[in-house]
Amino acid sequence: MAALNLSKMSQEEVIQAVIDHGGAGITKCIQCNACASVCPVAKAGFSLYGRLLFRKLQTGHYEEIIEDASSWACQACNRCTEICPRDARPFDIVFAFRRMQAEELAISTSAFTPLMSLHATGHAVTSEASKKLRQQVGLDSQPATSIEDEQAQKEIQTLLENGPMGELGIF
Ligand code: SF4
Ligand code: SF4
Incomplete structure (x- = not known):
């Protein structure tokens, strides 16, 4: 468009x-x-x-x-x-x-950060507050993600890199 x-x-x-x-x-x-x-x-x-x-x-x-x-x-x-x-x-x-x-590329940084985290770690939520809450109830600070499955993580990265955000060169 x-x-x-x-x-x-x-x-x-x-x-x-x-x-x-x-x-x-x-x-x-x-x-x-x-x-x-x-x-x-x-x-x-x-x-x-x-x-x-x-x-x-x-x-x-x-x-x-x-x-x-x-x-x-x-x-x-x-x-x-x-x-x-x-x-x-x-x-x-x-x-x-x-x-x-x-x-118009009027995109908030709040839209980028979760996608960059998803690309790098397989999880979109990055806040320190959520990590602390998980630890308080006895969980690991991060939930299990696709980062533990090389093939799955590669597929997620390929999807992100070939989408509209990938075209902006943020990954
Ligand atoms: S609820 Fe919101 S979208 Fe629906 S008529 Fe009212 S102001 Fe408009
Ligand atoms: S979908 Fe939910 S957050 Fe989005 S505008 Fe509607 S009420 Fe607000």
């Missing part, structure tokens, strides 16, 4: 781009913000989620939000999809926005 021409996109073109990237429900959203009330992104203190994000997209203010990292905190839990009274599938809209951001 060709890169978007941010500075020249009209309101209609931004909405169409969201639809083309998988967020067809953008035209159904009525700004009720029910999705934000259950969204972990909101609870974690990020700035752009629910009605705030969808309003920016509906009104064509895409260029000013493209660098915002909030969308990368989406947990794909789909609580928003369940609660939306308009069946707008807000999760799909968030991911459409993320795809648009990725095309």
Whole structure:
């Protein structure tokens, strides 16, 4: 898909781009913000989620939000999809926005770190807090991963290296 021409996109073109990237429900959203009330992104203190994000997209203010990292905190839990009274599938809209951001290389470092860890160790979660929690309940600091199976790890690395992130040269 060709890169978007941010500075020249009209309101209609931004909405169409969201639809083309998988967020067809953008035209159904009525700004009720029910999705934000259950969204972990909101609870974690990020700035752009629910009605705030969808309003920016509906009104064509895409260029000013493209660098915002909030969308990368989406947990794909789909609580928003369940609660939306308009069946707008807000999760799909968030991911459409993320795809648009990725095309412009506006990718949060929070998206890179787990993939780099997956490539190196076979496990995407790297936080010291999670290691400590595991040790507190008598487990090894890291769960068993594909790193223990050379063939499996090689296959994971091949997949990652040949995907869109691999093209960015992060591995
Ligand atoms: S996506 Fe649905 S729940 Fe969220 S603001 Fe729009 S209409 Fe409301
Ligand atoms: S899927 Fe993403 S946007 Fe929807 S409630 Fe979960 S974290 Fe929030």
